[in-house]
Amino acid sequence: MDATRTAPARLAAWQRAARELALVAVLFLAYKAGRQVVAGHADLALANGEWVWRLERLLRLPDETLVQGPLLSHELLVRLANSYYAYVHFPATVLCLVWLWLRRPAHYVRLRRALAALTAVALVLHVCVPLAPPRLTALTGMVDTGTRFGPSVYGPPDTDQLSNQYAAMPSLHVGWALAIALALMAVTAGRLRWLWLLHPLVTALVVVVTGNHYWLDGVVAVALLVAILAVLPRPAPDLPVPVSPAGPVRPHVVPAPRRAGHRRNPKVPAAADVRLRPPGRG
Numbered sequence: 001m002d003a004t005r006t007a008p009a010r011l012a013a014w015q016r017a018a019r020e021l022a023l024v025a026v027l028f029l030a031y032k033a034g035r036q037v038v039a040g041h042a043d044l045a046l047a048n049g050e051w052v053w054r055l056e057r058l059l060r061l062p063d064e065t066l067v068q069g070p071l072l073s074h075e076l077l078v079r080l081a082n083s084y085y086a087y088v089h090f091p092a093t094v095l096c097l098v099w100l101w102l103r104r105p106a107h108y109v110r111l112r113r114a115l116a117a118l119t120a121v122a123l124v125l126h127v128c129v130p131l132a133p134p135r136l137t138a139l140t141g142m143v144d145t146g147t148r149f150g151p152s153v154y155g156p157p158d159t160d161q162l163s164n165q166y167a168a169m170p171s172l173h174v175g176w177a178l179a180i181a182l183a184l185m186a187v188t189a190g191r192l193r194w195l196w197l198l199h200p201l202v203t204a205l206v207v208v209v210t211g212n213h214y215w216l217d218g219v220v221a222v223a224l225l226v227a228i229l230a231v232l233p234r235p236a237p238d239l240p241v242p243v244s245p246a247g248p249v250r251p252h253v254v255p256a257p258r259r260a261g262h263r264r265n266p267k268v269p270a271a272a273d274v275r276l277r278p279p280g281r282g
Contacts, residue, residue, distance in 0.1 A: 020101060020112075027116055045130035045166035049137035052169070052214050061215045064134055065141055068209050078149045081206045085146075086153045089173050092199065096180040104187050106235030111183040117228045118175050118221070125220075126167035133168040135211030142211040171213045175221035177203040182229070 100108035135144040146152030177200035184196045207213040
């Protein structure tokens with residue numbers, strides 16, 4: 001293929017990629033800036049944390065301390081959980097988006113819209129309902145495993161200028177993990193595609209074990225994502241290109257039979273039936 005023809009196509013592809021990266025960066029910066037709006041509501045966030053803890057007990061949800069407690073005596077497992085929380089969430093999402101953008105653009109657009117909508121709704125909830133995580137709520141009795149064992153992505157809540165730690169509801173770790181798992185399941189064939197669900201399941205366990213989220217944080221994130229996906233249009237299915245043993249199928253024009261006694265004007269083309277035949281045949 002002529003290099004002069006491929007150059008504009010490559011330039012257009014790089015321009016689309018730059019626009020997508022810029023869009024993701026703007027959404028992320030807007031989310032980080034919005035979280036800082038509620039950074040000074042520690043007292044309200046702690047009170048809401050105690051309320052969520054009591055509500056979970058009324059709903060008979062499993063006690064988060066019963067999940068965290070047995071792991072505290074296994075430092076390696078706790079460190080692995082902290083590392084999964086710190087280093088898997090965002091890189092896994094970016095890798096999934098990049099792969100879908102390159103291979104399945106329609107599914108990429110749907111996932112990007114779902115993540116943007118979920119993040120926007122989460123930001124509204126963070127502003128309206130600031131919530132302290134279990135590790136910062138004394139009533140729970142849970143341990144901040146990041147601070148005790150490491151690695152930790154957070155500093156002291158009063159001096160942390162990079163993130164608002166009083167924004168636990170909903171859990172975007174769980175919501176994003178489920179979103180990318182569902183997207184990958186949609187483009188994967190076979191029974192093994194169900195293994196993608198291990199990512200959100202492990203994430204839900206990790207965010208509780210590390211004391212960063214309540215069970216209800218994950219439940220609300222899943223409910224919001226399901227509602228968002230229900231209203232988003234489904235991507236168009238990929239249409240396979242028909243191929244015959246002799247090569248790709250291309251249109252083959254077969255003239256229509258002439259009626260008896262009918263003289264055709266040579267200047268007017270006859271009606272033709274368009275049939276699909278392999279090249280070199282018929």
